[in-house]
Amino acid sequence: MKKSIIISISGILLISCDQISKSIKDTLKSAPVDSTAYVEREEEAPKSPFDPAVERQIDQAQRLVNTIMEKNHPTHVQHPKEGKNTNFLTNEQKLNKAEEALKKLPQYMGKEIFVYSTISFYDDGRIHLMLQHPKNPEYVDNYDYKDGNWSEPTPEQLSVKDDIKTRLVSLNKIPFSNIARAATIYKEKSSKIEGAEPITNIYISVWKNTLRWYPSSISGSRERYSIELNENGTLKKFENK
Template sequence: MKKSIIIIIAGSTLFTGCEQISKSVKDTFKPVPKDSISTYVKKEETFPESPFDPAVERQIEEAQHMVNTILEKHTKTHVQTHQEGKSTDFLSNEEKLIKAEEALKKLLQYMGKEIFIYSSVYFYNDGNIRLMLQHPQNPEYIDNYRYENGKWSDPSPEQLSVKDNIKTRLIPLRKLPFVNIAKAAEIYNEKTARVEGAKPVTNISISVWNNMIRWYPSSINGSRERYSIELNENGTLKKFERE
């Protein structure tokens, strides 16, 4: 039986706008045991792979491309408020990125507990970060956090649907050391410098799909050319080619 993709694009608020779009493509291609929906599956645990279906694979690629395009267009509007603020070169400052990560680890509610990032993270060059974390006590809850002026905010609840597959949208914080943002920023800026009319990166975001990291932006636009760019999970360059 062929499987299908359901894409839902909903109205959004400032922070959750991109997130609502990223929730549009649900992981309907691999069955997930009901009792594992709200818990993070460790690396050593595996589930049987679904048989390879070229048609389904094409659907996945087309849907992901649509999400990438919408996410990037939506993010441009979202980022305007941060571009207007004072730039601190936060994206390339390893010391400040490490400080932000250490401050996150020291939040009282996560003391002695492993932190899991949910769905997406947004880093801005003015020193701001937006992310969502799995609740430290109830794995079915997700909270929003903001990093501004060198401090993390109190958590605010994220409304989820019973259809949201939390398990597949989680990664442990240790899998995304914030210093990797500086690696990614260096690559983005080095590539934009080669493309006429392209602007230096002012924000970097990470989306989590099937417990894997995907970096954005995924393209560099110049006045005459457009390039696709893909990074490895650790923020190093994987692919850069003209479209």
């Protein structure tokens, strides 16, 4: 078992974030414990039956997954500016406009929209999200928002092991105006940390039908702080790590 975990961790840098999560779950499939624990460690999760050495390896794997998750959703990359879309993250008016345009897509008119897995917002005016198919609940489509317009849907390839229902949340629970609130908090906190760069990407992960905001940390030249937001984008916790 320990050897299998180490092999899984060694290969973790060669695959995407979603593949990383699936790899860890598949590697530990035979263990008598809920495999989702290796992707998201819940605060109230039951005690693991593994011995301490194995638990340490699992925790190390989880930390590595979280690190790569944030690297694949870069928060400090300066994207090319697109004029009118500058400072999109804190512009509530433009965020609301994007949300209204999404709700007016012909395929979703009069229907409740469900976001799947993640939704990413960029300060240059872009948004990327996945939505449950409007007619077939077993399907998921990708959508991109750029230059004030939503793209046509492109299919997302899912595994039979993906539990779609637990990765869904109603768009009503994610008003885009909350992004402006969260971005303001990130901006305020990072401005007080020496050497911290501006946050240019915020994304929300959906896990067990609840929302988690990223980035979950802000690094400066001398210090690193963990930051946690409530589901509505207000500050929950901010502390030196």
